[in-house]
Amino acid sequence: MAAELTAHELIARHRPTLDQALEAIRTRAYWSPHPEHPKAYGENGSLDMAAGKAAFDALLGTRLDLGQPGTDGWVDGETSPYGVELGVSYPHADLDELLPAMRAGMRAWRDAGAETRAVVCLEILKRISDRTMEFAQAVMHTSGQAFMMAFQAGGPHAQDRGMEAVAYAYVEQIRTPDTAEWTKPQGKRDPLALSKQFVPVPRGIGLVIGCNTFPTWNGYPGLFASLATGNAVLVKPHPRAVLPLALTVQVARQVLSEAGFDANLVALAAERPGEGIAKTLATRPEIRIIDYTGSTGFGDWLEANARQAQVYTEKAGVNTVIVESTADYKGMLSNLAFSLSLYSGQMCTTPQNLLIPREGIATDQGPKSFDEVAADLARAVDGLLGDDTRANALLGAIVNPDVKARLEAAGGLGEVVLASREITHPEFPGAVVRTPVIVKLDGSKPDAEAAYMSECFGPVSFAVAVDSADDAAELLRRTVREKGAMTVGAYTTSPEVEETVREVCLEEAAQLSLNLTGGVYVNQTAAFSDFHGSGGNPAANAALCDGAFVANRFRVVEVRREA
Template sequence: MDGAQFSFFDDGTWSGKIYTGGWVDGSGGADEVTAPADGAHVASIGRATPADLGAAAKAARAAQPAWEATAPADRAAILNKAAEILEANAGELIPWIIRETGSIPPKAGIEIEHSAGFLRAAAEAAQENQTQTLASVDGRGASEELIRVAHGVVGVISPFNFPLILSIRAIAAALATGNAVVHKPDPRTPITGGVMIARAFEDAGLPSGLLHIVPGGADVGAAMCEDPNIAMVSFTGSPEVGAKVGEACGRNLKKVQLELGGKNALIVMDDADIDVAASNAAWGAWLHQGQICMATGLILVPSATAGQLIEALGTKASHLPVGDPAKEECALGPLIVEAEAKRVEGIVEDAVAKGATLHVGGKPNGTLFPATVLSGVKPGMRAFDEEIFGPVAVIAEYDNEDHAVELANMSDFGLVASVIGTDVRRARDLGMRLRVGHLHINDQTVTASPLAPFGGRGRSGNGCRISGPALWEEFTQWVWVTTKPAATPYPF
């Protein structure tokens, strides 16, 4: 970072390079990585081309069979070692995460902590028995087994917002189940989303050829969906790009796992503690500037208590400083690029023009966007209908429980919902009426675990999941094996 040298993360090793069979030059030259807060130089990274992607996929396919044949305990040991390396070097890595992604220090620490958790969970899963015995039904005297086998090579495409976690959760799952990996991180965050992972596995002793990091543009992602050596693609990003990935993978008969974001409702029940509800809503709406697929995108509150909630959120917003977390203490850092700040401002302006009330915030300064509170939001406003991906608390009022469910289920997304109330049974019953993949009672929406299947419904994905028991479901496939003690003749 601007000439800084570290024993583990020495940028002299990887500056201007891609990772495929070691650190090498990319065919596309090198790109500059800049800080979202001020546009300053962070690092240089190699730029891969579709040709680099093709060579990486071919090398990964050649290396994969030996890795699948490796003892599960040995695969697990490498995954656990990679987790230890990330944790041991957190002091060096966190400043890079802050600078490259605009994260405040606690969020950067979460990236390290949760990524290590995903690695350890994958290591444990690698050692699970995935063979089942079936009863033979045809009287042939054959024993019958179902065995999980790797797809081969898994392509991973990850976003900019939590680049370490959202890259490593798929990479770890793929490696744990015997696959090789070709990974394209977001070109805006290739250090956190790529280089850190390569360095951790490099030092952990992952055999050469099993992990390739190919930073590049949309042409590299498109090539990944077309390459015959890649059997599966795991994509995390926008619904618009995800639809294109799904279409291309379907055309090429590839397995595809899509995680595409959400418009996540937090329902405040009429018996809720308003101060506690406001605290949950603030965290869910404004953490990492709202740039989280699980962010609280719609706060539904009874009309009778809406004024109290608006006042509590407005007070919180006015006390949250926004700035460059690499240079000053702040609660909110920058959005990833200035165009995103202008887009979020447009969503706020649309809501106000259609009758919503702006209480706090709403105006960016470059990439810096303050915590914002909008009330009186209704269907038909962009703030109600769209995933904002910015620090805007969107408040809509409801008349009764049926109305709350109706409003929450209007979204085409279906990732997360939360319900906060004193009567837990009642809150849970209401929550189970919501069309989502994750439901949290008396908690906010930004919650994840390496042991829980992650994914949503509708525009939030294609019904696939990642982590927990979904690790084996998504990253392997069944082979049915029958064995007879000896071959016997047939009538022909």
């Protein structure tokens, strides 16, 4: 079959972008090829907001037939956190048929080489980018994110993370040359001479286990890292967030096919309610790589049991912000208020424990007592979310009943500084929208420890009274070491305190944001520049994205012969 898209065309189309991505991961300066303003969409073949909505609406209640081999039925059942039944049905796979079919195209994909794989991946990302507004709806109605966030985080930011993985994968594969001539002098005798060929070979089939809250953002790095290194990729979405990844698989299959490769290099494994196929899949011998985002329990299970695979996990942590002193009290409060509110705190990067000295802090507004800081922060959150329209635009919907239950129970853990408030969504009355709760805890009380040393995923944070900055740093150290952390924040005007906190973060391998008071938040990272997670503490065994994230997804086979 002649390819509709030749490698030559794709290289011409995407090589300049790849080169920019390679430069970005080297300098880590700001770069993104994916616009994050809605107005940028609607031109050059991309859907605008209305067209994206129309495309999404047209999907509802339909069967998404991906043309996968081994389809033995259809599964559906997604309900939007906004209350809408999606009614989209997806293929259910007979693994004994699908997995061998996925392997069939791997040889040609391997032989295509790193550059062709990279530009095919970039073409997939380009097609996804064109449908960003459709994906935004799909992410919104599976994760519960508010539209703007679903659009940005689920669209351009996710695409950035995917492209970043492609760039790392590409550069890793070309570190070893395709061939080498090796000539070793032998004194007066003829030199020894060998011709060597080095071939990057894939490990097998990569499995991506998606999460409910960030199906594309957390799914793309592993998907593209595995695909770009020559592996096939099976995508097992979260049962409540299938659509964004099913559309991704659909696009990938179409591009692969047009480029002359086997569409089955990428496939979907949707599951029946309660089927729990992740464990079965994760231990199949064909699965040699796993990328997982989700609970610590299952992540630990994967690391212990999927021994035939390279396992990359992003699990849960307990994120800390130390509030010791600040030169911009208002900026600090508004920055923190935003981080606590965005997507109802349902981010793995949302701060949970705010450690504040019990004797209060120094600020540009004069000294503030512990209670004042807690109350002012509560007021800042209240102010940010006081208008229901803005609150809905920031908070999104509570993603599942467990989060709601934790939120409702949080009031019993200590003194409530800020109570959660129910907000009605004007367009989606079925949405569960809640403002965050802030609870005061005394860090020296053993009974408080059970609360602040556990992850309470959702819009719950604790203002924890600590004895001193050193006490805060030691609690930070213990929290990161025992529970892990995706993010750490600190507010301090003291060089000594800053150095102490920095040293804890270096020793415990936690990513640190210092004194953020403007429009960058501790819970956000930018692809090509910020690392997401460190891979060095219990919250995640990998970082997005670095050499270690891609280097073991392929191996180099050497074929040598006498020259």
